[in-house]
Amino acid sequence: MIEVRGLAKYFGRHTALRNLDLTVAAGEFIALFGRNGAGKTTFLRILAGLSRPSSGRAWIQSPDATSPQSLRVMLGYLSHHTSIYLDLTALENLRFYARLMDLPAEDGDLEKEIARVGLCGRDREPVRNFSRGMQQRLAIARAFLHDPAILLLDEPFTGLDQEGTTFFKRYLAAEHKRGKTCLMAIHDAALGYELADRLLVIEKGIVALDVTKASLTLDQFQEQYQALVEER
Amino acid sequence: MKPGERSGFDRLWWGFLLVSMAAALYMAFIQAPQEKTMGDLQRIFYFHVPAAMTGLTALAVNFIASLMFLARKDRWWDNLALSAAEIGVVFLTMVLVTGPIWAKPVWLVWWTWSPRLTSSLVLWMLYVAYLLVRNYTADPDRRALMSAVFGIVAFVDAPIVWFSIRWWRDIHPSPMLETGGLSPAMRPALWTCWVAFQVLFIYLIRRRFFLESAQQEIEWIERRLDASR
Amino acid sequence: MGKKIWAIFRKDLLIELRTKDSLNAMLFFGIVVLVIFNFALEAVRDAIHSAAPGILWTAFAFAGTLGLNRMFAAEKENGCMQGLLMLPIDRGIIYLGKMLAAAVFMMIAEAVIFVFSLVFFNLTVWKEIPYLALVFSIGTLGFTAVGTLLSAVSVNTRMREVLLPLILFPTALPILINAVEATSIILNGSDYQSLRLPITIMSVFTIVFGTLSYLLFEYVLED
Numbered sequence: 001m002i003e004v005r006g007l008a009k010y011f012g013r014h015t016a017l018r019n020l021d022l023t024v025a026a027g028e029f030i031a032l033f034g035r036n037g038a039g040k041t042t043f044l045r046i047l048a049g050l051s052r053p054s055s056g057r058a059w060i061q062s063p064d065a066t067s068p069q070s071l072r073v074m075l076g077y078l079s080h081h082t083s084i085y086l087d088l089t090a091l092e093n094l095r096f097y098a099r100l101m102d103l104p105a106e107d108g109d110l111e112k113e114i115a116r117v118g119l120c121g122r123d124r125e126p127v128r129n130f131s132r133g134m135q136q137r138l139a140i141a142r143a144f145l146h147d148p149a150i151l152l153l154d155e156p157f158t159g160l161d162q163e164g165t166t167f168f169k170r171y172l173a174a175e176h177k178r179g180k181t182c183l184m185a186i187h188d189a190a191l192g193y194e195l196a197d198r199l200l201v202i203e204k205g206i207v208a209l210d211v212t213k214a215s216l217t218l219d220q221f222q223e224q225y226q227a228l229v230e231e232r
Numbered sequence: 233m234k235p236g237e238r239s240g241f242d243r244l245w246w247g248f249l250l251v252s253m254a255a256a257l258y259m260a261f262i263q264a265p266q267e268k269t270m271g272d273l274q275r276i277f278y279f280h281v282p283a284a285m286t287g288l289t290a291l292a293v294n295f296i297a298s299l300m301f302l303a304r305k306d307r308w309w310d311n312l313a314l315s316a317a318e319i320g321v322v323f324l325t326m327v328l329v330t331g332p333i334w335a336k337p338v339w340l341v342w343w344t345w346s347p348r349l350t351s352s353l354v355l356w357m358l359y360v361a362y363l364l365v366r367n368y369t370a371d372p373d374r375r376a377l378m379s380a381v382f383g384i385v386a387f388v389d390a391p392i393v394w395f396s397i398r399w400w401r402d403i404h405p406s407p408m409l410e411t412g413g414l415s416p417a418m419r420p421a422l423w424t425c426w427v428a429f430q431v432l433f434i435y436l437i438r439r440r441f442f443l444e445s446a447q448q449e450i451e452w453i454e455r456r457l458d459a460s461r
Numbered sequence: 462m463g464k465k466i467w468a469i470f471r472k473d474l475l476i477e478l479r480t481k482d483s484l485n486a487m488l489f490f491g492i493v494v495l496v497i498f499n500f501a502l503e504a505v506r507d508a509i510h511s512a513a514p515g516i517l518w519t520a521f522a523f524a525g526t527l528g529l530n531r532m533f534a535a536e537k538e539n540g541c542m543q544g545l546l547m548l549p550i551d552r553g554i555i556y557l558g559k560m561l562a563a564a565v566f567m568m569i570a571e572a573v574i575f576v577f578s579l580v581f582f583n584l585t586v587w588k589e590i591p592y593l594a595l596v597f598s599i600g601t602l603g604f605t606a607v608g609t610l611l612s613a614v615s616v617n618t619r620m621r622e623v624l625l626p627l628i629l630f631p632t633a634l635p636i637l638i639n640a641v642e643a644t645s646i647i648l649n650g651s652d653y654q655s656l657r658l659p660i661t662i663m664s665v666f667t668i669v670f671g672t673l674s675y676l677l678f679e680y681v682l683e684d
């Protein structure tokens with residue numbers, strides 16, 4: 001579904017991605033690991049279409065991907081930023097995005113979405129009053145409001161408490177079952193291992209390790225990962 | 233090429249530049265007739281006007297280079313755009329300096345808000361703004377994008393600025409008129425100077441472009457070094 | 462398409478009406494400019510009437526720049542710009558929505574600043590108001606047409622908000638020259654026929670830069 005060939009991205013003298021090749025099949029759930037600054041965020045941003053590669057290509061293989069706009073409909077991106085307006089209510093936030101995505105924007109539909117992420121009853125409060133965890137939940141509702149086929153997630157469990165983490169784990173597992181393709185950058189090896197089918201480590205701008213969950217245990221994976229990042 | 237070295241073409245062009253500048257100086261100071269009212273002071277006109285014309289040429293080059301960069305995303309065009317803008321600012325500065333030198337003895341004031349001087353000032357400000365945009369954007373690729381956009385805006389703005397200032401001056405006429413009137417006898421000198429300035433322009437822009445390309449190569453080398461660490 | 466432009470416009474309006482951050486700053490700054498000019502031009506107190514159009518538009522321009530500065534800075538805050546960029550819409554639509562919002566805020570500020578100027582400069586205007594409204598509107602639209610684009614350019618640089626006035630004022634000069642002239646013609650009760658040219662130039666400027674900005678906007682948002 002997603003093809004990446006020779007992807008490179010520089011920021012002046014700093015190289016974020018060197019020569020990345022990857023093929024992602026539809027329905028796969030990939031956990032992306034790597035040190036800070038290894039290029040995970042840059043990679044996800046390029047896939048999301050927010051950043052232009054310096055060289056190489058990344059594209060989505062699908063009969064529905066005919067124009068940049070139809071491509072964006074297929075993508076859902078959840079980054080470090082929540083991309084929600086603090087001075088609007090939860091309902092207003094979703095209504096805004098729904099309108100711009102040509103989705104049903106009736107209060108009833110949006111309230112359902114808000115309830116789905118566990119924010120029932122808080123839809124008319126200004127988001128400024130929300131805790132970080134609640135804001136993150138709303139961000140999840142916003143990012144996936146249009147039910148995209150491909151989910152791009154950058155450290156999505158940041159800011160979530162125990163309850164929130166459990167909730168989102170279940171959410172992602174359900175999306176995975178529905179056949180969604182997911183790429184998730186994550187620090188927590190155990191969590192990533194639990195959710196994903198395939199584990200990738202990005203180091204020095206390329207894919208340094210690419211294994212399926214079935215092929216090794218969590219401990220084995222952590223060993224290999226440690227070995228990779230300690231090599232300096 | 234080693235830094236400071238020049239290619240064969242550049243050396244040839246340098247020779248050509250020396251010749252045309254010598255010719256220009258001769259034409260402006262010796263061949264051209266003396267002007268009735270202002271005397272020899274008027275001769276600054278042979279540098280003031282060509283500087284303005286060459287400045288505008290530079291800005292046109294910047295405009296085209298900016299458009300091409302947005303179309304092709306090739307840094308070659310960005311290097312050209314920068315070189316043209318910098319040199320354009322230099323020539324416009326010449327206009328802004330020679331203007332007052334001329335005005336002071338004739339009108340007893342340093343500055344006249346004449347259409348040409350005022351427009352030159354605003355244009356100068358516009359392209360200094362262009363250089364500021366470049367200066368304050370750290371990432372080279374983004375810098376190229378932002379300045380290409382601003383270069384296009386500035387160039388489209390220029391005629392509207394000129395027209396607005398002209399109209400404004402018409403409404404509020406000034407007792408000080410900048411003479412642009414030329415007797416036919418003065419034209420050869422003017423054109424010689426114009427040619428000399430264009431030759432200078434091409435020489436300068438080539439050198440500046442080379443400098444910028446070298447800078448880009450350094451960036452590439454630093455990137456390789458950085459990546460191999 | 463119109464619905465989406467309206468959605469973006471409405472969102473900015475809603476946030477601003479709720480927080481009033483920008484509007485307060487713009488209003489206050491505009492009035493401060495009026496007061497400063499009052500002291501600066503004390504020596505020519507009698508002539509202050511003729512200086513009124515220039516003073517007004519200086520105040521408008523500064524207030525407008527303040528508003529434009531906040532326009533994209535606020536979006537960057539929570540990564541909201543990213544959210545907008547992920548939407549399946551033409552980038553130019555973001556531009557139009559934001560430009561309209563900036564224009565409306567600026568016009569609200571202008572209206573209040575104008576009322577203050579009537580008091581400070583002891584002006585009486587009644588029948589001139591529709592003409593003034595026309596000039597203010599077109600001038601503001603032109604200013605924000607190019608200002609919105611340049612605000613997006615400057616927010617991406619190291620100097621952020623400081624750069625905007627430096628690049629906006631030379632660019633918007635035709636608007637300022639013509640707006641001051643037109644305002645002067647109206648306030649001095651001169652021949653209204655002569656309004657035609659400045660209004661035409663301002664309209665041309667607005668259309669040219671509105672279109673150009675619409676087309677160039679996507680390049681400014683790229684990374």
